Amino acid sequence: PAAARHGAWENPRTALAFAEYARLCFRDLGRHVKFWITMGEPYTRNMTYSAGHNLLKAHALAWRVYDEKFRGSQKGKISIALQADWIEPACPFSPKDKEVAERVLEFDIGWLAEPIFGSGDYPRVMRDWLDRRNNFLLPYFTEEEKKLIRGSFDFLAVSHYTTILVDWEKEDPVKYNDYLEVQEMTDITWLNSPGQVAVVPWGLRKVLNWLKLKYGDLPMYIIANGIDDDPLAAQDRLRVYYMQNYVNEALKAYILDGINLCGYFAYSFHDRSAPKFGLYHYAANQFEPKPSMKHYRKIIDNNGFPGPETLGRFCPEEFTLCSECSFFHTRKSLLAFIGFLLFAFIISLSLIFYYSKKGRRSYK
Structure with a gap:
């Protein structure tokens, strides 16, 4: 409330106040905390350029305080956490769709990521786009501010929830x-939560690869990944399906793509802090684990997915082990080839029938 009365992040002095607050946290809690996040998921779509500018300086000042005054004795790590939903071009073969997808990624993620993990300045795409529209509200960093902000991280932390088509x-x-x-749009074939959040597991793998391509082979943490679900729905099926498949995409990114993924955190722990997102249901001052919590615990206890004896394809609608789904899923190429042969056979018969009929008419 006090910060809001003085302009909050619109006020440049807020960055200094935040750095002092961070110093107190490091001093009093640093013996117990080894993993710090300065800012958690700043939502860039609702943020002014001046607020983002001051927020970046506040993060960098806090990071420098820890690096210079506390790191040596406390041995912790510190960074910022960015929201990083994937933006997919509606037509992957359209240069214009690819261009707008990249533009949205730079405004959504690159705005705060590029000054810290990249060049020390705002993305070129962002600056050029605003200049073309005669929008000169995006501030400029001084050379000292660029040096302050660039490299103010120990890891790259992101939260990821969904994918958007553009x-x-x-x-x-x-x-x-x-x-x-x-x-912006969504694919009608995608699953959606009650809150109309699309379930698109492969988007997580894509955004992790985009970040690696942009900023290099940095240690990465997924600090929040989750979905809302109907609290009255039996068996918590959507969240179980979401967790199973998103964790699997994170595993693919780590093993197949070489992403330096150091940690994954499901969101959220309980419904009290995040209604409809929790792994625990809260009622009458008690916490009760949902089926998704039990499923998540199995993954953790096994340090991975179930063994070969339980492998199969889960049907999202019923989320039961489905032999029919597994049969079709594992034979996609064969079925596609059979479909092509059937299509070619029908076309051939049609052409034979057409020309034979045409030939009879010519003979008469």
Whole structure:
């Protein structure tokens, strides 16, 4: 409340106040805390450019305080945590769709990531886009501020929840972003939560690879990954499916893509702090584990997924071990080839019938 009365993040002095607050936390709690996050998921879509500018300086000042005054004795690590949902071009073969997808990624993630993990300045794509629209509200860093901010991290922490499709053509005014000239949409075949959050596991793997391509082989942590679910739904099935498949994509990124992924944290621990997102249901001052908590614990206890004897394909609708789903899933290429042969056979028969009929008419 006091900070809000003085302009909150719009006030440059807030960065100094935050650094002093961080110093107190390091001094009093540093003996017990070895993993620090300065800012948790700043939501860039609702943030002004001046607020983001001061927030970056506040983070960097806090990081420097820890690095210079406390790291030697406390041996901890510190960084910022960014929200990093994936943006997928609606048509992967469209250069315009790819361009708008990259633009949104830079505004959503690169805005705060590039000054810290990259060049020390805002993304070139971002600055050029705003200049073209005669928007000169994005501040400039001094050379000293660039040196202050660049490299102020020990790891790259992200939260990830979903994936959004984008198109360059305006189709739905409700979901069209005039500011970035991008149409947001969702695939009708994707599962959706009660809150209309799309379940797209492969988006997590893609955003981790994008971050590695942009900023190098940095230690990464997924500090929040979760979905809302209907508290009355039996067996908590959507969250179990979400967790199973998102953890699997994180595993693919680690093993197949060489992402330096050091940790994964499910969101959230209980419904009291995050209604409908919790692994524990809260009622009458008691916490009761949901089925998703039990499933998550099995993954942790086994240090991985179940063994070969329980492998199979889970059907999202029923989430039961489904031999029919497993049969079709493991034979996609064969089924596609059979479908192609069937299609070619039908076309051939049609052509034979057409030309034989045409030949009879010519003979008459």
